[in-house]
Amino acid sequence: MNLYAIRVIYKYEMLRAWETSLQSFASPVISTALYFVVFGSAIGTRIQHIEGVPYGTFIVPGLMMLALLTQSIANASFGIFFPKFTGTIYEVLSAPISFVEILIGYVGAAATKSLIIGAIILGTAGFFVPLEIAHPFWMLGFLLLTCISFSLFGFIIGLWANNFEKLQLIPMLVITPLVFLGGSFYSVNMLPPAWQTVSLFNPVVYLISGFRWSFFEVADVSVGVSLTMVMVFLIGCLITVWWMFKTGYRLKQ
Amino acid sequence: MQASPITCTIPNLSTRLLVFALNPLVLLNYLRPEPVLPELTMPSIVSIANLSKTYTSGYQALKDVSLDIQRGEILALLGPNGAGKTTLISIICGIVNATAGSVTVAGHDIVSDFRITRSMIGLVPQELTLGAFDTVWNTLCFSRGLFGKKPNPAYLERLLKDLSLWDKKDSELMSLSGGMKRRVLIGKALVHEPTVLFLDEPTAGVDVELRKDMWELVRRLRESGVTIILTTHYIEEAEAIADRVGVINHGQLLLVEDKRALMHKLGKRQLIIELQTPLSALPSALDSWALDLSAEGTHVTYTYDPHKTHTGIDELLQVIRDAGLLLKDIHTTQSSLEDIFVSLVKAKP
Incomplete structure (x- = not known):
């Protein structure tokens, strides 16, 4: 294992985030705080409790997931796309590093940034709504799994994209709608039965449901199913990245 | 007429015929017995066997190239733009996958033993591919780390002084001139102390004075035991510093010869x-x-x-x-x- 390589990639990526901390950390936190103000304080006070949880508190896990998913994808995709775009990727490809070490460096840094953002948002939420976490261990587990698996997904997008438009395409046209329709601001049980069934095809539903369960013991689907779906997504991403490096897809072709 | 792939020193019959077709005056020279050059007895450090590369676009960049590069030599690969020089180097360094064929470095396969082979290789790319906001010192530390080497500030200081970059160690890369950036790239390639150095068009766009400085640097590196393979389309560069010259065009290696013998035969x-x-x-x-x-x-x-x-x-x-x-x-x-x-x-x- 080339630990020095992992360390320099990780450090380089974290340093890049630190040097652009306003964009990396402040921006998603401000966006989420605005959601709390609009949906939690302004509109939320006029909405009844959902499954026994005040609306402002109910949306906290969903808002965290919204930020984590978008930030994990954005950080990881840009982290690998930019060296490809500038040509500096040659150095990583010609170094004695396996794809696992490259992944740990880039995806590890992207996941760390998302974790930091998640922690800041959680802290910020405490200023707006009363918050208790029923299962802190599970909450942390879901948080970690989400950050890692969606950073991996972002890494795949970064490898696949060969221009800036493609880099934005999937996050904007696929991920954001899935997160909004995945129960960030509502319970899937509030939908008509037909749409509840359609929602089950949205993988984000399982993430938000599991994460919300760890906060309030309230879930749209069972926590076991949520965990399984996250693991399946994580393994699927790992297999895809392995295949991309093995074949050199969009990297060495 | 298609030239068949040739090994490094003794062109086969079809290659001789090709050369004759190009320049009939050399026929007699080619029909003479080949002189045994001293380099022939030196061990190969890089061996390329039947290497081919076809990109996904269908473009065939390399066609069945075979070549042995000897330890401690300076080999210049000459060829026009798009000849396949960069593709050849990229495959050896691990940046591009080969379609067919094999490459070994010091007897190790570049695919199965990639950690060993890549540790031995340094690459100076053709383009000035550097991060804009990194400092000279940090980018060298990054490169050394990528190659699994622990930090060595004393070595870095010596390297930067050799490259006349010591006073720029804290400068951001975007503030450097083109020549300085080129030297930074050389520094990055040397920072892990490689034994084989690939220089892809190292003096492209570089002024005459700096070009000669680089030639001097290349000579010093060779004296320290580093094998150097450089691609260039500056003939004078090959003429000035190379021990052997390879000519590549349309993905085929047309000729590899000792520089003096080549000039003797074909001149x-x-x-x-x-x-x-x-x-x-x-x-x-x-x-x-x-x-x-x-x-x-x-x-x-x-x-x-x-x-x-x-x-x-x-x-x-x-x-x-x-x-x-x-x-x-x-x-x-x-x-x-x-x-x-x-x-x-x-x-x-």
Whole structure:
């Protein structure tokens, strides 16, 4: 294992985030705080409790997931796309590093940034709504799994994209709608039965449901199913990245 | 005519025929027994066997290339743009996957033993690919770390001083001139102390003074035991620093030869005779000499093989005198590596 390589990639990526901390950390936190103000304080006070949880508190896990998913994808995709775009990727490809070490460096840094953002948002939420976490261990587990698996997904997008438009395409046209329709601001049980069934095809539903369960013991689907779906997504991403490096897809072709 | 793949020193028959097709004057030289060059006895550090690369677009960049690069030599790969030089280097360094064939570095396969082979290789890319906001020091530390080497500030300081970059160690890369950036790239390639260094067009866009500095640096590196493979389309670069020269075009290695032997074999010499009185046509007595008369009628050119015992010069001068022509001046010219390169490359469609 080339630990020095992992360390320099990780450090380089974290340093890049630190040097652009306003964009990396402040921006998603401000966006989420605005959601709390609009949906939690302004509109939320006029909405009844959902499954026994005040609306402002109910949306906290969903808002965290919204930020984590978008930030994990954005950080990881840009982290690998930019060296490809500038040509500096040659150095990583010609170094004695396996794809696992490259992944740990880039995806590890992207996941760390998302974790930091998640922690800041959680802290910020405490200023707006009363918050208790029923299962802190599970909450942390879901948080970690989400950050890692969606950073991996972002890494795949970064490898696949060969221009800036493609880099934005999937996050904007696929991920954001899935997160909004995945129960960030509502319970899937509030939908008509037909749409509840359609929602089950949205993988984000399982993430938000599991994460919300760890906060309030309230879930749209069972926590076991949520965990399984996250693991399946994580393994699927790992297999895809392995295949991309093995074949050199969009990297060495 | 297609040239078949050749190994580093002794071209096969089809290659000889190709070279003859390009320049008939060299036939006799090629039919002579090959001189055994001292380099032949040196061990290969890089061995390339039947290497081919076809990109996903369908473009075939390399066609069955075989080559042995000897330890401690400077090999210059000459070729026009798009010849396949960068693809060849990229495959050896692990940046591009080969479609077929194999490469070993010090006996280790570049795919199965990639950690060993890549640790031995340094690469200076053609483009000035550097992060804009990193400092010189940080980018070198990053490169060293990528190659699994623990930080060594003393070595970095020596390297930066050798590259005349020590006073720029805290400067951001975007603030450096093109020449300085090129030197930073060389520093990044050397920062893990490689034994094989690939320089892809190292002096492209570099001024004359810096180019000569780089040649000096390359010579010093060779003296320290580093094997150097450089691609270039500056013939004078190959002529100045290379031990051996390879010519690549359309993905095929046309020739690899010791530089001096190549110039010896393929180089032709011309006798240029300046006449006191311009001629409209050569006298019939000179018809059998295959001479060229310049458009102004003042210069007669005779191309000959300098390695022959009888070059024909003495007889020619006698015939000219007998024909009553008065000479004003006489001199000879030797074809350069550039002439050889152009004749080789032009012959391939």
